[in-house]
Amino acid sequence: MIPGIPEQQLGYVLPVGVADGVHHAFYSVCGLEVNMVGYPGVLAAFSRADGERALESAWPAMEFLAERRVDRIVIGGLPVTTSAPPAFVHELCAQATEHFGIPVISDAEDTVMAVRALGARRVALATKWSPDVVAGVREHLVDGGIEVVRDFALPHTAQQVVALQPEEGFRIALELADGALGTGDPVDCLVLGGGAWFVLPAIEQVEQRYGVPVVSNIAASLWGFLDQIGRSPVTPGWGVLLDRLLVSSTDA
Missing domain, CATH: 3.40.50.12500 (Rossmann fold)
Structure with a gap:
């Protein structure tokens, strides 16, 4: 070394x-x-x-x-x-x-394995993508034995995402979580899509607010x-x- x-x-x-x-x-x-x-x-x-x-x-x-x-x-x-x-x-x-x-x-595949490692099978999905992209994410989760109870999206373009300031990314992550978890039947986990923006700092706050684990890709x-x-x-x-x-x- x-x-x-x-x-x-x-x-x-x-x-x-x-x-x-x-x-x-x-x-x-x-x-x-x-x-x-x-x-x-x-x-x-x-x-x-x-x-x-x-x-x-x-x-x-x-x-x-x-x-x-x-x-x-x-x-x-x-x-x-x-x-x-x-x-x-x-x-x-x-x-x-x-x-x-x-x-x-x-x-x-990482996301599916992480959700399953937490023992979760029923999830809410929160993303900032178009409906056709969200449909693809749903397909992969379902293929991994995970039920997507509901999804919530605030669609952005790729150019908008890479232009996000860190604090904007944090705010959008909270908005997405609120939209996915604020209403509806209970779920085991939130899948919060995104990696090229500053999503990670919001995870613990969302978990504390809603009492469910959060998995981002x-x-x-x-x-x-x-x-x-x-x-x-x-x-x-x-x-x-x-x-x-x-x-x-x-x-x-």
Whole structure:
């Protein structure tokens, strides 16, 4: 081990070219002893058609990340990873895992596994995407054995999302949670879609307000990475999902 040199690395295929929220979330949760290698994505619009186009560009991105000797590759951005049927995405990740010899997973798969790890089966879904993108997210959750009781959306364009100031992202996350959880039948969990904006700081506040765990796709991917490499978050306060790793490390 060389001081200042990261011990493990997460390779992340970013959905868009500008994703400061993803980088901030990674280092806030995982610390400086690990590194995130991001590869800029090509998503230009929140639509299933453009998501499919972005998904097709994943192979050269993964080739680059594998050459950087990362320990895990995440294909990020639910508008990308849910643009194709679940079986197609599962097969893509399985083929890439075999080809590169390291775990490759989509953040859609990370999200499903995180929800199931919390014991949740009935969820509310809150997003800032168009109806066709939301339909794709629903399809992947249902494929994972999760019932989407209701969904709430405040549609934004991709350009609007990357232009959000941090405090705006925080406010929108709270608005989305209020819209999804403020009325209706009880649910086990809130799935809060988004990673390229500052969604993570809102999670604990939402959990305290409504008494249910919150899973965002970026939190799910960080949880999957830390669990794989046997690390825990550097600080608590990022929500029930990530705090479970702190409890696990204490028990160990």
